[in-house]
Amino acid sequence: xxxxxxxHAPDLRSWVGSANEDxxxxxxxxxxxxVFRRRGSSGPFGGGVAIGxxxxxxxxxxxxGALAGDAxxxxxxxxxxxxxxxxxxxPAAWSALRLALSRALRTGATERGRLEGCLLAQRSAExxxxxxxxxxxxxxIGIHHATAVGRLFRPDxxxxxxxxxxxxxxxxxxxxxxxxxxxxxRPLGQSRAEAGDPEFGPSRRLDYELELGxxxxxxxxxxxxxxxxxxESHLFGVALFNDWSARDIQPWEYQPLGPFLSKNFGSTxxxxxxxxxxxxxxxxxCPRAPGDPEPLPYLNSERNRAxxxxxxxxxxxxxxxxxxxxxxxxARLSRSSFVEAAYWTPAQLVAHHTVGGCNLAPGDxxxxxxxxxPHPEQAxxxxxxTAGGRQAIALPSGEHRTFLEDGDTVIxxxxxxxxxxxxxxxxxxxxxxxxxxxAP
Amino acid sequence: xxxxxxxHAPDLRSWVGSANEDxxxxxxxxxxxxVFRRRGSSGPFGGGVAIGxxxxxxxxxxxxGALAGDAxxxxxxxxxxxxxxxxxxxPAAWSALRLALSRALRTGATERGRLEGCLLAQRSAExxxxxxxxxxxxxxIGIHHATAVGRLFRPDxxxxxxxxxxxxxxxxxxxxxxxxxxxxxRPLGQSRAEAGDPEFGPSRRLDYELELGxxxxxxxxxxxxxxxxxxESHLFGVALFNDWSARDIQPWEYQPLGPFLSKNFGSTxxxxxxxxxxxxxxxxxCPRAPGDPEPLPYLNSERNRAxxxxxxxxxxxxxxxxxxxxxxxxARLSRSSFVEAAYWTPAQLVAHHTVGGCNLAPGDxxxxxxxxxPHPEQAxxxxxxTAGGRQAIALPSGEHRTFLEDGDTVIxxxxxxxxxxxxxxxxxxxxxxxxxxxAP
Numbered sequence: 001x002x003x004x005x006x007x008h009a010p011d012l013r014s015w016v017g018s019a020n021e022d023x024x025x026x027x028x029x030x031x032x033x034x035v036f037r038r039r040g041s042s043g044p045f046g047g048g049v050a051i052g053x054x055x056x057x058x059x060x061x062x063x064x065g066a067l068a069g070d071a072x073x074x075x076x077x078x079x080x081x082x083x084x085x086x087x088x089x090x091p092a093a094w095s096a097l098r099l100a101l102s103r104a105l106r107t108g109a110t111e112r113g114r115l116e117g118c119l120l121a122q123r124s125a126e127x128x129x130x131x132x133x134x135x136x137x138x139x140x141i142g143i144h145h146a147t148a149v150g151r152l153f154r155p156d157x158x159x160x161x162x163x164x165x166x167x168x169x170x171x172x173x174x175x176x177x178x179x180x181x182x183x184x185x186r187p188l189g190q191s192r193a194e195a196g197d198p199e200f201g202p203s204r205r206l207d208y209e210l211e212l213g214x215x216x217x218x219x220x221x222x223x224x225x226x227x228x229x230x231x232e233s234h235l236f237g238v239a240l241f242n243d244w245s246a247r248d249i250q251p252w253e254y255q256p257l258g259p260f261l262s263k264n265f266g267s268t269x270x271x272x273x274x275x276x277x278x279x280x281x282x283x284x285x286c287p288r289a290p291g292d293p294e295p296l297p298y299l300n301s302e303r304n305r306a307x308x309x310x311x312x313x314x315x316x317x318x319x320x321x322x323x324x325x326x327x328x329x330x331a332r333l334s335r336s337s338f339v340e341a342a343y344w345t346p347a348q349l350v351a352h353h354t355v356g357g358c359n360l361a362p363g364d365x366x367x368x369x370x371x372x373x374p375h376p377e378q379a380x381x382x383x384x385x386t387a388g389g390r391q392a393i394a395l396p397s398g399e400h401r402t403f404l405e406d407g408d409t410v411i412x413x414x415x416x417x418x419x420x421x422x423x424x425x426x427x428x429x430x431x432x433x434x435x436x437x438x439a440p
Numbered sequence: 441x442x443x444x445x446x447x448h449a450p451d452l453r454s455w456v457g458s459a460n461e462d463x464x465x466x467x468x469x470x471x472x473x474x475v476f477r478r479r480g481s482s483g484p485f486g487g488g489v490a491i492g493x494x495x496x497x498x499x500x501x502x503x504x505g506a507l508a509g510d511a512x513x514x515x516x517x518x519x520x521x522x523x524x525x526x527x528x529x530x531p532a533a534w535s536a537l538r539l540a541l542s543r544a545l546r547t548g549a550t551e552r553g554r555l556e557g558c559l560l561a562q563r564s565a566e567x568x569x570x571x572x573x574x575x576x577x578x579x580x581i582g583i584h585h586a587t588a589v590g591r592l593f594r595p596d597x598x599x600x601x602x603x604x605x606x607x608x609x610x611x612x613x614x615x616x617x618x619x620x621x622x623x624x625x626r627p628l629g630q631s632r633a634e635a636g637d638p639e640f641g642p643s644r645r646l647d648y649e650l651e652l653g654x655x656x657x658x659x660x661x662x663x664x665x666x667x668x669x670x671x672e673s674h675l676f677g678v679a680l681f682n683d684w685s686a687r688d689i690q691p692w693e694y695q696p697l698g699p700f701l702s703k704n705f706g707s708t709x710x711x712x713x714x715x716x717x718x719x720x721x722x723x724x725x726c727p728r729a730p731g732d733p734e735p736l737p738y739l740n741s742e743r744n745r746a747x748x749x750x751x752x753x754x755x756x757x758x759x760x761x762x763x764x765x766x767x768x769x770x771a772r773l774s775r776s777s778f779v780e781a782a783y784w785t786p787a788q789l790v791a792h793h794t795v796g797g798c799n800l801a802p803g804d805x806x807x808x809x810x811x812x813x814p815h816p817e818q819a820x821x822x823x824x825x826t827a828g829g830r831q832a833i834a835l836p837s838g839e840h841r842t843f844l845e846d847g848d849t850v851i852x853x854x855x856x857x858x859x860x861x862x863x864x865x866x867x868x869x870x871x872x873x874x875x876x877x878x879a880p
Contacts, residue, residue, distance in 0.1 A: 060492070095535055133575075137700075150696075162638075162695065166692065170610070170697035171613055173611055189796045192602075204633020223623075223877045246796070255600050256600065256608075256698075258699075260610055264796065265797040266797065275796060352701070356628055356629045356702065434663075435795075436663070
């Protein structure tokens, strides 16, 4: 777990002016990584770092002579069309590049002359997935979400007996994870509202899930579990993640082996990955209720108890087609917080995932599961926000929503703020719902 | 669905003498694809075709001048370190190469002189996974397995209401799929035998699952379902597959999202992929019981009803360390058949998987799920074979087994035979259980 260092100093300023604005997600204390190219280009994607409203092109930066040694080697690895090679290098390389970039982008840095030509405005960029995702696992660590969903099925015992022992997770579909901005097609599928034969058609209960995605760093060999004490060094960073869900397909298909078509039609990952080092000022204890069991030893460490979680604020916004046409801004549907929502820490997810010998690889994605607070206005999904579709949400356009309609755009945002630290943000994770392309 | 053609003629003989032996899995009518290199070599793996007890090296064959046109182009694509590029080419290319190889390997072929130098004995080869598996999905189409497992939980209604409507499947872990011969490490994990706190340790109920794996060919773009009528043209071939399972970890972890650590510690795929074209003489109808619902239209076609399944015979063998030391051959634990076991056809799996818009990619793996017959001696897992661990199996060594011990080797075999056709086999899918490498 990386400590606070000079790169986090709240008074650092950058010669990239927009990085010093109060409202930016990307001050010099953040320096998240992504993969981009000039919008409309047919050239290859390459790694970059967000700074204010600009992107520092890492291939150009490495070639400019502004970086040296380990930082330059890391920038070369990070300049490829996906960040996997850089993710595989581990914390020392990540940290060397962060420190070098922090120094080179500061006000007064002598590298300014060489780096000014390496910037591209974010408004002129398009993005690809930051990593080639070999495997995607979705966890279920949002305890208020698990409780709210469980209550629909088991009012007296909403949480299953394993919940506070096992970081519940399942394997997701990696091929349909797309970067923010890509369309999401409403899935066709079977559902059964009542007893009787199932129906087939487009999902009528299409939902989002507000999640954080953790991108794996070096990973492990098959048969070699990662101990809790070193687990976080195998996580490169964090990005906003929306695990779209078809709530009518899910109940009919999911017994006994879990969700399948209700989830695998698409998931949206934000373009910017905030490193764990950038999150150092915002670490927090994972709250436990009195009487909760002590985690088993493979999930337990003093440091994990003290500061295994991260204080990330989250929100969901919705903009319908009609709202966009009328010039209405996206409306906030809910606000939530990772530290309040998450029963398990990122390190515990790594330790659990590998304890049986499963191998993680650089670029693998671990979703947190839906991050809801205990109250409806903190819900990370419409299922919870509308009480299972029974309480429609009124929108500024006069429209109402229980579940998503075609043309709706869902935008996830997140940020960290704490006194004595510079606020950092995660950018946006947004996709628009499209009608199914064609019936089969 | 490929028709029977000249490559299936039962009287074809090869100038590779071992291909003409009655007992070979790999007569000239089979021609399965795999990826190999000389055992102990540090060179790259490359594509090959099994013929008798030999492997035809496709890179060498393409370079020899013995192949021309589309067949040569296909051989070049198939000669790479994984078969994904070849799988992506589709049935016309697969078929062109099969026909050319069939003609060139026949007794009297003029290509013999150029191809004799392209052979390597299988006993001198080692194998890699035939494809880079982007995503692995495991289905649950063995209806007798689903019934037997369901009976343990719900004696009165063992099959869930969705079973005969939905080809039940879930996402598996692709990173831990290994080729036959690789060790399988006994997983550590949580389990809970009785009420009370869970225990942590090595699994005590380690099991195999007898499956077939279907390797995806061209696949589809996200949002574009594959219709049942063309579904099978998106399947390259079939290989034996063992989806190892920890039966004590599974019940404690799997609610509500399905199996996770109980499955993701390893799965073993055979090296040889038998093409769907090679299976043409063995097509069969998928049996349905009176009163079973008609499949929904997206899962239904006349051809699928008439011949969507394949008559593949299956068996499981076990050899313990003590048996191997005493020179005892592997003992057969059970015999089964795909066509008897499988409630859904391979084409239905493709149509269902993609109907919501999920994209399949070349080399993706679709597991069938455990293929058990209705009787215990047809069980595809020890869970069923030993009645949940209550009825130990006696072995020729005097040992007994309920679940697997360290040092046990499980061998899956399969073959097709039918009067008027040459018998073809699938080779073997074998792995040995090892103790956990280390505690975390």
